[in-house]
Amino acid sequence: MFPGIVRSSSRHLPCRRSLMTVRDALNSAIDEEMAADPKVFVMGEEVGEYQGAYKVTKGLLQKYGPDRVLDTPITEAGFTGIGVGAAFQGLKPIVEFMTFNFAMQAIDHIINSAAKTYYMSGGQIAVPIVFRGPNGAAAGVGAQHSQCFAAWYGSCPGLKVVTPYSAEDARGLLKAAIRDPDPVVFLENELLYGENFPVSSQVRDPNFTLPIGKAKVEREGTDVTITAFSKMVGFALKAADELAKDGIKAEVINLRSIRPLDRETINASVRKTYRLVAVEEGWPQHGVCAEVCASVQEETFDYLDAPIERISGADIPMPYAANLERLALPQIEDIVRAAKRACYRSK
Amino acid sequence: MLDFPGAKAAFTSRMEFISPNAAEAVPCFRILDDLGRALDGSDIPEVDSSLAVKMYHTMVRLQTFDSIFYEAQRQGRISFYLTNIGEEALNVASAAALTKDDVVFPQYREHGVLMWRGFTLDEFANQCFSNEAGHGKGRQMPIHYGSEKLNYFTISSPIATQLPHAVGAAYGLKMDRKNACAVTYFGDGGSSEGDFHAACNFAAVLEAPVLFVCRNNGYAISTPACEQYKGDGIVVRGRGYGMTSIRVDGNDALAVFKAVSAARKLAVEQSKPVLIEAMTYRVGHHSTSDDSTKYRSGEEIAHWRSVRDPVLRFRRWLESNAWWSVEDEKELRGAARKEVISAMNQAEKKNKPPLSELFTDVYDTLPRNLLEQEATLRDTVSKNPPSLAPH
Numbered sequence: 001m002f003p004g005i006v007r008s009s010s011r012h013l014p015c016r017r018s019l020m021t022v023r024d025a026l027n028s029a030i031d032e033e034m035a036a037d038p039k040v041f042v043m044g045e046e047v048g049e050y051q052g053a054y055k056v057t058k059g060l061l062q063k064y065g066p067d068r069v070l071d072t073p074i075t076e077a078g079f080t081g082i083g084v085g086a087a088f089q090g091l092k093p094i095v096e097f098m099t100f101n102f103a104m105q106a107i108d109h110i111i112n113s114a115a116k117t118y119y120m121s122g123g124q125i126a127v128p129i130v131f132r133g134p135n136g137a138a139a140g141v142g143a144q145h146s147q148c149f150a151a152w153y154g155s156c157p158g159l160k161v162v163t164p165y166s167a168e169d170a171r172g173l174l175k176a177a178i179r180d181p182d183p184v185v186f187l188e189n190e191l192l193y194g195e196n197f198p199v200s201s202q203v204r205d206p207n208f209t210l211p212i213g214k215a216k217v218e219r220e221g222t223d224v225t226i227t228a229f230s231k232m233v234g235f236a237l238k239a240a241d242e243l244a245k246d247g248i249k250a251e252v253i254n255l256r257s258i259r260p261l262d263r264e265t266i267n268a269s270v271r272k273t274y275r276l277v278a279v280e281e282g283w284p285q286h287g288v289c290a291e292v293c294a295s296v297q298e299e300t301f302d303y304l305d306a307p308i309e310r311i312s313g314a315d316i317p318m319p320y321a322a323n324l325e326r327l328a329l330p331q332i333e334d335i336v337r338a339a340k341r342a343c344y345r346s347k
Numbered sequence: 348m349l350d351f352p353g354a355k356a357a358f359t360s361r362m363e364f365i366s367p368n369a370a371e372a373v374p375c376f377r378i379l380d381d382l383g384r385a386l387d388g389s390d391i392p393e394v395d396s397s398l399a400v401k402m403y404h405t406m407v408r409l410q411t412f413d414s415i416f417y418e419a420q421r422q423g424r425i426s427f428y429l430t431n432i433g434e435e436a437l438n439v440a441s442a443a444a445l446t447k448d449d450v451v452f453p454q455y456r457e458h459g460v461l462m463w464r465g466f467t468l469d470e471f472a473n474q475c476f477s478n479e480a481g482h483g484k485g486r487q488m489p490i491h492y493g494s495e496k497l498n499y500f501t502i503s504s505p506i507a508t509q510l511p512h513a514v515g516a517a518y519g520l521k522m523d524r525k526n527a528c529a530v531t532y533f534g535d536g537g538s539s540e541g542d543f544h545a546a547c548n549f550a551a552v553l554e555a556p557v558l559f560v561c562r563n564n565g566y567a568i569s570t571p572a573c574e575q576y577k578g579d580g581i582v583v584r585g586r587g588y589g590m591t592s593i594r595v596d597g598n599d600a601l602a603v604f605k606a607v608s609a610a611r612k613l614a615v616e617q618s619k620p621v622l623i624e625a626m627t628y629r630v631g632h633h634s635t636s637d638d639s640t641k642y643r644s645g646e647e648i649a650h651w652r653s654v655r656d657p658v659l660r661f662r663r664w665l666e667s668n669a670w671w672s673v674e675d676e677k678e679l680r681g682a683a684r685k686e687v688i689s690a691m692n693q694a695e696k697k698n699k700p701p702l703s704e705l706f707t708d709v710y711d712t713l714p715r716n717l718l719e720q721e722a723t724l725r726d727t728v729s730k731n732p733p734s735l736a737p738h
Contacts, residue, residue: 041522067522073552078511078545082553085515085529088500089450091522093515112505113512120503122484123708124495157709181711213714260714 172210383663536567
């Protein structure tokens with residue numbers, strides 16, 4: 001079998017047996033945590049009979065019954081408030097949003113009821129809840145189905161916000177989120193659900209978790225640091241392959257966690273490479289990259305040999321037409337060009 | 348017979364629209380008349396003298412606390428206050444009909460429920476003065492009480508958010524097979540929120556043991572009930588959700604006690620939600636940020652404050668049973684006033700919460716960035732004038 005964790009899915013052709021899709025990673029994580037703890041339950045639209053809008057909760061209703069897998073009426077505000085109330089009472093709900101775009105109808109409960117209650121109650125009422133679902137752009141779904149919420153939730157004290165990329169991330173971070181006594185916003189990506197990643201037997205272990213708040217260096221390098229999260233990690237890795245052909249060794253950091261943000265790993269990397277390209281799919285203003293830039297500027301200013309580059313989505317609601325959508329989102333070439341700019345290799 | 352998935356009903360060949368309101372409003376259940384006398388044919392609930400006197404004591408203490416702390420805000424001693432005046436019977440009688448295991452999700456005008464459960468005058472005062480003795484660690488604005496021990500969930504300001512919370516908690520109680528229900532309070536205004544709809548619908552669909560207690564006190568800040576809804580109040584909505592409901596005279600302590608007791612039994616034994624619309628009147632201003640004489644007449648307020656005072660009404664019933672006297676009244680009023688003032692003065696003297704409680708409870712464990720922020724803050728404080736030093 002394969003020894004350890006393979007760093008980049010694009011560089012190996014592992015045996016099929018050790019592959020796992022992100023969807024299966026999420027499904028198995030929820031399944032195992034529900035088996036281990038009777039207080040864990042799932043709620044959301046279409047999660048039960050329909051097996052999940054994206055099949056992430058497939059099989060769970062059959063296995064655990066309708067008491068623990070609740071198909072809810074259509075009211076994000078309603079079922080989010082109910083989930084929070086259940087968490088107040090000591091249960092551990094996993095609330096699924098069909099997409100985080102719809103969670104805006106429930107955002108008062110996520111912020112005012114979930115994020116702030118432990119603090120407001122003087123530490124008396126914990127909220128061990130997980131909010132999960134697809135976030136960011138999919139393909140051809142237009143403005144109201146494509147927004148990235150990482151920056152919004154990432155600014156709120158009281159929340160933890162994680163953004164898995166690989167199957168290993170999905171399993172480890174979701175298990176950690178379910179076990180965490182704090183409210184966790186778990187931002188998935190629809191286009192990653194079907195993607196296969198090699199996983200070790202360690203990752204498949206029912207007690208496998210990843211620490212929330214630690215980034216992962218997906219690929220080591222010496223010339224430029226590229227930070228990314230979720231789907232953009234894949235793009236960053238491909239960009240690194242391109243850059244390698246020109247002799248530029250890029251270090252790719254998978255943030256994994258937006259809040260807490262692993263400033264240490266990011267800054268340690270920039271102290272090694274002296275150059276930074278921060279990548280995200282969402283809007284530029286007040287984005288996650290803005291926080292990454294601020295952190296590096298504050299802590300590692302003297303090491304920087306070039307201004308920090310930010311690559312983000314266009315500052316517009318997402319258009320539908322395929323060509324326009326492609327233009328509105330970061331592409332691998334954009335990351336490559338930014339890295340070269342940072343290395344003074346091109347305009 | 349109709350066999351559409353959405354409804355099972357008989358057909359009719361007569362096109363008849365259902366009128367917006369029934370010929371008569373849903374009747375309002377009461378046991379005592381306005382002068383505190385049991386109405387003919389009333390079935391008085393089991394309230395013995397000790398329970399009745401305890402309820403009365405709590406109502407008077409609540410009334411006294413409200414009037415003194417309202418004045419304290421006017422004098423600038425606390426930043427904000429909100430009274431329960433006019434709703435003392437509703438608060439206390441409903442609380443008396445519950446057990447300590449029933450979990451309460453209040454809006455904010457239910458201090459009497461917490462007082463009944465055992466929150467002390469000191470605890471109330473400490474919270475209002477946000478001092479270091481307050482278990483709330485100075486985190487919340489005044490009157491935003493909470494007590495895990497007394498099963499009274501910390502008050503959340505946004506209106507009606509507690510309704511779906513209560514349903515979720517009720518679901519938790521049901522899963523744990525507890526002999527308890529969730530009870531949530533809200534006003535006529537709160538019933539307009541989307542959360543009300545979601546909570547009611549969900550509670551019925553999930554079959555959650557929860558009581559929805561609407562304090563219909565006629566006003567939502569300045570919006571009168573006639574501008575809040577066009578239907579027959581909130582009770583009629585119960586049927587729309589497939590939920591048992593009742594309208595009760597919220598100023599009649601006995602009626603409230605009886606209705607809430609029966610509702611609780613139904614909720615716990617059958618795992619069903621119940622909607623109780625308690626008609627009452629908000630005698631005080633919405634809060635210290637409001638002057639209600641701007642939108643209602645002084646005569647109206649005076650009428651409800653005096654002639655329709657629910658505390659006086661209940662007292663009359665106690666007196667008719669020879670359970671209360673003029674001397675008892677004088678003694679209680681004097682003692683209550685003394686106790687409240689003492690609690691207030693002591694709370695005011697205590698220190699505010701220490702800096703060490705600024706960064707705790709954001710998360711289960713203090714994260715590194717907050718430890719760093721605290722260290723930086725302590726450093727700043729130590730290098731600067733004492734006025735910044737929080738002791």
